[in-house]
Amino acid sequence: MNNKKVLLVEDDDFLRQLVGSKLTDDGFALNVAVDSVGVFTLLEKEKPDLILLDVMLPGLDGFQILEKIKSDKSNEAIPVVILSNLGQKEDKDKAFSLGAKDFWIKAYLDLDEIVEKINKIFEEKK
Amino acid sequence: MKKKEISTLLSFIAEGLILFDKNGLITLVNPHATLLLDYTSGELLGKKLCNVVDIYINKTKIGKNTITEVIFKEGKAFNTPPGKVVSFKSRGGRIFPVFISAKSIGSTIGLGDSLGGVLIFRDITTEKELENYKLNTAKRLARLTPVLQKTSIGNLDVRVNVPSKEDEFTELFVGLNLMMDDLEELEKTRRESEQEKMTAVFAAESEKRKLTEKYSKELEKQVKEKTRELNQSKLHIETIIENLTNGLLEFDNDYQLVRINRTAEALLGVERKAVVGKKINFEGKDPTLASLVEVIGPKPSKGIKNYLGKEKSSREISTNYPIERDLNISTVPIFSNLPSKKNIGFIKIIRDITREKIISKSKSEFISIAAHQLRTPLSGIKWALQTLIQDKKIDDKQRDLLNKSLETNNRMINLVGDLLNVARIEEGRFGYEFKKNNIEDLISSIISNSEIVAKEKKIKIIFRNSKSFKPFIFDENKISLAIQNLIDNAIKYTPVNGFITIKLFEKDDYVNIEITDTGIGIPENQLDRMFTKFFRAKNVMKISTSGSGLGLFIAKNVVDKHEGFINFVSKEGEGSTFTLGLPLNKNFIHKEDEVIAG
Structure with a gap:
């Protein structure tokens, strides 16, 4: 449909499966990673149009991955949205200060809303 | 002058008068003389005076011819010798003092020419008595002199000797003595009272001395005690400090x-x-x-x-x-x-505070992790249910069941959110972000969010805006949460076909958001507990068991942090009106949370 490439970083199998199938169903080209290693391996190969990044991850956490992405010239342009169940002000502030595009709280969003929001970002970019 | 005439003349004289011849023989007496001498004139005439009357000078009887000898032989007048008393003794034996004067009569040539003599006497008993009285008085009074003198110098021991024989002085003397007694008594009393006074003064002084001694002893004791107490309390304090x-x-x-x-x-x-x-x-x-x-x-x-x-x-x-x-x-x-x-x-x-710090950090981390860990499976369930609901292969009955599950799951998500917020509020780290926001936009967006749920209960939400508001400073997310909680409650506790009216107006530099429902209201006896944590009214519990009882607690805290107010009026069975006020003046808002958040 739109063929936009989305990299989903989520360590929880169930959530990854749900979001992944939703995004695939809605026509996104999906890549998934469960930790920082996966993220950077994939980024070496292919640059996605958007990264959906969880915070609580094994190894490097979402903030550290975000920082690393934004500090890499080849990746810094990729919009990164934090998709997490954290969501306190300090978490948000930290994410935004590290260059996050947005901060979404999983529990308060429908899958439809997530897709809606992704599309909005892509529309902005046009 | 004839003899008879002389006699008559003499009878008028109030003194005794006796005429006698050269030999001393009485030739004439006047009545006064006979009266005094207690003789008749007949008994006296021709007799020698000294033979009928005893004459005394003082107490001594004079010789029989003393008078005639003095006047005829010595040619002198016989008078009462100075300082002496001449007395006659009458026939009746009465001795009485007399004034006497006898001299020869007639011849001035020589003694031999004397015609006779005359003796005049007067009873001077009264005079003598008077004289004696005078003397006696003087004598008596003289006796008083030393007494009075002694008295005057304060010697009261002396007393006038009161003669055993009573006379006119007895009373005086006795009186004097009594007076002396009184004086002495007075003096004694004075002395005694002086003595008493002295004794009293001594006693007082002694008492004073004793008291002083006692006090100083007491003081010394107290000082010792206080010193001991001080030492004790010093030790006490030192022990406390040390431990x-x-x-x-x-x-x-x-x-x-x-x-x-x-x-x-x-x-x-x-x-x-x-x-x-x-x-x-x-x-x-x-x-x-x-x-x-x-x-x-x-x-x-x-x-x-x-x-x-x-x-x-x-x-x-x-x-x-x-x-x-x-x-x-x-x-x-x-x-x-x-x-x-x-x-x-x-x-x-x-x-x-090492441990406190660790615990505080752990608590904070725990809350984040717990929130995350709880939300993750809830998110999964939420998404899975939504995915299922959208599946065309399930029937309506199944969809209804799944919708109810989704609703329950959402309540769970909200509860976790509320708990997280309360924990943050209590930690003082709710993370406020004060900046200029538009209140109308915020309310409109909350209403549009709520309308789906409201429609399900056929509740109409009416928004009345009095005027257009310029953006002012408040925390959009937190105020949104507060207003959302109020509107959620209004929807939740308003029966089907009810109304919720939201009014936005300015009053006294506060933006007022007034939410009125036609709901079940709040029981009067529970009004005061409305904003306490986990509070749920009795009537609400009967209708719906869901609800964390945290919504109003959070709303109140958010509004308080904005230095605003939240209040309500309610009548059970008729509805409630909650009013939330936010100050337009940004100076009202305190900054501490900004600092913490930063």
Whole structure:
């Protein structure tokens, strides 16, 4: 449909499966990673149009991955949205200060809303 | 003159008169004389006077011819000798004093020519008595003189001797004596009273002396006791200080360490004998004193006054010696209790907050993790249910069931969110972000969010806006949460086909958001508990068991942080009106959360 490439970083199998199938169903080209290693391996190969990044991850956490992405010239342009169940002000502030595009709280969003929001970002970019 | 005539003449004379011849024979007597002498004239005539009347000079009878001899032979007048008393003795034996004067009559030529003599006498008994009385009185009074003299010099021992024979002086003397007695009595009384007074004075003085002694003893005792008490309380305080679980250091104004307790020794890794009584060297490089220097803090540039201030101050430090610790240091100035209130030193109280810090950090982390860990499966369920609901292969009955599951799951998500918010509020880390926001947009967006749920209950939400509001400062997310909670409640507790009216207006520099429902209302006896944590009204519990009881608690806290207000009126069975007020003046809002958030 739109063929936009989305990299989903989520360590929880169930959530990854749900979001992944939703995004695939809605026509996104999906890549998934469960930790920082996966993220950077994939980024070496292919640059996605958007990264959906969880915070609580094994190894490097979402903030550290975000920082690393934004500090890499080849990746810094990729919009990164934090998709997490954290969501306190300090978490948000930290994410935004590290260059996050947005901060979404999983529990308060429908899958439809997530897709809606992704599309909005892509529309902005046009 | 004829004899008869003479007699008649003489009879008028009030004195006794006797004429006699040269031989002393009486030739004539007047009646007065016969009366006095108690004879008839016949008995006297022709007789010698001295033969019928005894004559005494004083008590001595004079010779029989004494008178005639004196007047005829000596040719002198016989008168009462000066200082003596001449008395006659009458025939009846009455001796009476007389004034007597006898002389010869007639011839002035010579003695031999005398015609006779005349004797005139007068009874002077009365006169004598008077004289005697005078004398007696003088004599008696003379007796008083020494008495009175003695009396006048205060000698009251003497008394007038009262003669046994009563006379006119007896009364005087007795009276005098009585007076003397009285005087003496008075004197005695005076002396006695003086004595009493003296005794009293002595007694008083002695009593005073005794009391003084007693007081001074008492005082001494009290001083001893107080000293003992002081020593005791000093010991007491020292024991308390020594065993405080907080470290305590006392410095004088010169940064000389006055005392250090056991806990402080342990916390700072110093021994008192190495530091007490010493001035702490700020520039010292001794690593074992590093923590102590850290506790004292930076050296004041302008003396201790600038450093200490007047009030207790508190700060947190981290030390590395003897082990890593977080310490809270309170500095309390000590003031002299003299009126000058001079600062005489300061106390540093050290509290080991290492564990507290760890716990506080753990708690904070726990809340985040718990929120995350709870939300993750809830998100999964939520998404899975939504995915299922959208599946065209399931029937309506199944979809209804799944919708109810989704609703329950969402409540669970909200509850976790509420709990997280409450935890943050209580931690003072709710993370406020005050900036200019548009209240109308916010309310409109909340209403549009709520309308789906409202429609399900056929509740109509009406928004009445009095005017257009310029953006003002508030935390959009938190106020959104507060208003959302109020509207959620209104929808939740308003029966089907009800109305919710939201009014937005300005009043007294406050933006008022008024939410009125036609709901079940709040029981009157529970009104005061509305904003307490986990509170749910009795009537609400009967309708719906869901609801965390945290919504209003959170709303109240959010509004309080904005220095706004939240209040309500309600009538059970008719509905409630909640009014939330936010100040338009940004100065009302305090900044502490911004600082924490930063």
